[in-house]
Amino acid sequence: YAQTDIDAFHFSRSSLAGTARFVGMGGAFGAVGGDLSVMSFNPAGLGVYRSSEFSLSPSIFTGNTNADYIDGNTVDGRTAFNFGNIGAVFTPGPANKDGWISWNLGIGYNRLLDFNNVHSLEGYNKNSSLLENFAQNAITYLM
Numbered sequence: 001y002a003q004t005d006i007d008a009f010h011f012s013r014s015s016l017a018g019t020a021r022f023v024g025m026g027g028a029f030g031a032v033g034g035d036l037s038v039m040s041f042n043p044a045g046l047g048v049y050r051s052s053e054f055s056l057s058p059s060i061f062t063g064n065t066n067a068d069y070i071d072g073n074t075v076d077g078r079t080a081f082n083f084g085n086i087g088a089v090f091t092p093g094p095a096n097k098d099g100w101i102s103w104n105l106g107i108g109y110n111r112l113l114d115f116n117n118v119h120s121l122e123g124y125n126k127n128s129s130l131l132e133n134f135a136q137n138a139i140t141y142l143m
Contacts, residue, residue: 011113011115013113015112015113017037017084017085017110017111017112017113018035018036018037018040018057018084018085018110018111019035019036019037019055019057019084019085020057020084021035021037022035022036022037022038022085023084027041029045030042030045031045032045032048033045033046033047033048034048034049036053036055036085036087036088036089036106036108036110037085037108037110039087039106039108039110040108040110040112043106046089046104046106047104049089049091049104050091050102051091052088052089052090052091053088053089054087054088055085055086055087055088055108056083056085056086057083057084057085057086058081058082058083058084059081059082059083059084059111060079060080060081060082061079061080061081061082061114061116062077062078062079063077063078063079063116064076064077065077065119067119067121067122069121069122069123070123070124070125071123072122072123072124074121074122074123076119078116080116082111082114083109083111084110084111085108085109085110085111086108086109087106087107087108087109087110088106088107088108089104089105089106090104090105090106091103091104
């Protein structure tokens, strides 16, 4: 019961992340191109570039957990600085004698998901213990 197909779908999805421009437009530049975030969604979008570009998009992640267990309440959280996107597109000079109009080389890092959440739970159970659960499972198994 530890992992199911739902867990695989949960961890295989991607969120809207990348440059501030890409996130601000709701990911529309994935189809249009001309933004460094398209390298993760549609690499052909780099063909729109006619000059070189460098991009750096910092972000702040905030994660909080509030858990209730019997009579206790646990609050935990963290704040972290990270980069949503770091990348560069290099566009060498104008057309050459071989007939190429231009070509681009893109190198980039896009943060697609962040699993660095903090989850903690704390409490004291006076009514039962984990050992009772193990004993009940053993009795069920033997019978």
